[in-house]
Amino acid sequence: MIQQFTEIIEGYTGLHVRKQDLSLLWQKIQVRMRVLKLASPEQYYQYLASHLDIGKTDFLKVHHEWQQLIQLLTTGESYFFRDRGQFRLLRQQLLPELIRERSHYAAAHGIKPSLRLWSAGCSTGEEAYSLAILVHQLIPDLANWNLLILGTDINAAAIAKAKEGFYSSWSFRTLDEETQAKYFRAHRDGWKLDEQICKMVTFAPGNLVTDHFSDFQINLSHIDLIICRNVFIYFTSEVIAKVLKKLGGALSSDGYLMTGHAELHGQTVECLQTKIFPESFVYQRCDYTLERKQPAAVDRSKTIKTQLNTQATNLDWTPFQLDYAIASTTTTSPSKQDTLSEAEKCFCKGDYRDTIQIAQRAIAQNQHSFELHHLTAQAYASLGENDQVKYYCEKAIVINPLAISPYYLLAHIAREQGQLEQAKNMLKRIIYLDPTAITAYLELSSLYTQEGDVSRAKKMQASALELMQQSALEVPAR
Structure with missing residues (x-):
């Protein structure tokens, strides 16, 4: 029964429920069952399914019970100007570039300049309002612009809170006192955002997985900047690919997509060009001839x-x-890239046997492709054929000994098979190759906890926490 719940939840929300989180999910399901006074899990499942027509759900009319469950499943952690490095990049380069180009285009065509920004997965609104504050600082003649700053989130309760514009001190933990004093005023036991900034932002509930962007009451097309951070970490690879395609299609011809650091590792980002800045990777839509x-x-x-x-x-x-x-x-040869893309599309659809057949045929012609070997290993992992996973992971490591993704697969298999020492060795190799690999520290902490080694577990947790704080607070020097 729990498998059916995970499938319907992932199908509607995109949220991936890990094996270690299944017991917690079951507890949350039981909470909702008691509220609804339902006698069995089967009744609750049917209740959810009866109010869900996946792919045709009205963007603005999500059923009440789904919203109650979503509130239990999502965390909604956010604060103003989260990740100073990325916001520095927005302030100093990306937004000024967009504003300048949109202004020049409008002047040349005798029309009003337009700027369209979207915070996708905006939680309680801090990110969208941070964008509004930047725009307010960068455009002195805002009244002469057609401006859209949109914030969407699957959690309707978070959207309702965002519309209030009222925040506790916790939301300002990295914001300088001058900016806070300029745009907020003390109100009861918290802070109220300036009404002028509030009016710059439109909030609406939205589901990145099931909604058709062109059907929205606010048409999501020709967006100049989409920020979708700390969202993909909750999605499976297949769901990420699906959402990425939709986001890319919603961008203007030179629009930018900004995600969390390394959230798109291993993804094929079609029609988007990766751009490297000291502060972050970003993706720009480029339609080459x-x-x-x-x-x-x-x-x-x-x-x-x-x-x-x-x-x-x-x-x-x-x-x-x-x-x-x-x-x-950088790009690969057209034939190799076409084959890889074909195999990846099969993988995203869940056609793992087809993925393996396509990739293996290509490997026979190109035995030095890391991507093809790693994708084959992922497909076998999805099928639970661990011996084949190990074989192709080892081949991938020989081709590219610096890549960490095969080691993650090997660590997960070792843990599933109860080989904790081997799993720890794989995670330690990841940290050796990439000392900033937060996930590896957290998984090591979990393994040490499983073994009862509390001291080492706490040490790994402390290292992960330190890295997360550095990521949020440090601005790399140019």
């Missing part, structure tokens, strides 16, 4: 590798970070 696409790709590959090697030295990147950056920004 066929005439210039192929020759430009060759020259661009050489140029980017040179730039990234220089940047890696200046920023003290780990070898993995440099490897990932180069892989994210």
Whole structure:
């Protein structure tokens, strides 16, 4: 029965329920059963299913019970100007560039300039309002602009709170006192956002997985900037691919997508070009013409590798970070890329046997493709064929010994098989290759806890917490 619940939840919300979280999910289901006075889990499942027509759900009319369950499943952690590095990039480069280009275009065509920004997965609104504050600072003649700043979230209760514009001190833990004093006033036991900033933002409930963006009452197209951070970490790879395609289609021809750090690792980001900044990776929609696409790709590959090697030295990147950056920004040969894309599409659809067949045929022609070996390992993992997973992971590691993703697969298999020492060794290798791999520290902590080694577990938790704080607070030097 629990499997049926996880499938219907993932199908509607995109939220992936891990094996270790199943008992907690069951507790939450029982809470809702008691509220509704239902006698069995089967009754509750049918109750959810009867009010859910996946793919046709009205964007603004999500059933009450689904909202109650979603509130239990989502955390909604947020605060103003979260991740100073990314907001510095927005303030100093991305937004000024968009504002300048939109202004020039409007002047050339004798129309009113337009700027469209979207905070997707905005929680209680701090991110969307942070964008509004930046725009207020960067555009002195706002009255002369057509401006849309939209915040959407699947949690309707979070959206209702966002509309109030009222926050506790916890939401200002990284905000400087000057900005807080300028845009907020003390109100009861918290702070109220300036009404002018509140009016700049429109909030609405939204489901990234099931909603059709073109059907929204607020048309989600030609968006200049989409921020979707700390959302993909809750999704499966298949759901991420689905949502990415929709977000890319919603962008303007040169619009930007900003995600959390490394949230799209391993994803094929179609129609989007990865751009590297000291503060973050971002993705820009680029619609190249066929005439210039192929020759430009060759020259661009050489140029980017040179730039990234220089940047890696200046920023003290780990070898993995440099490897990932180069892989994210250069292209493969058309035939290999087409085959890889075909295999990845099958994987995203859950056609794991087809994925394996396509990838293995390609490997026979190209035995040095890390991507094909790793994708094959992922497909076998989805089928539970662990011996094959190990084989293809080992092959992938030989091809690219600096990549960490195969080690994660091997660690998970070792843990499932009760080989805790081997699982710990795999996670330690990940940390050796990438000392900032927060997930590896957390999984090591869980393993040490399982073994009763409280001291080491706390040490790993402390390391993960320190890395998360650094990610949120530090601004890398240029």
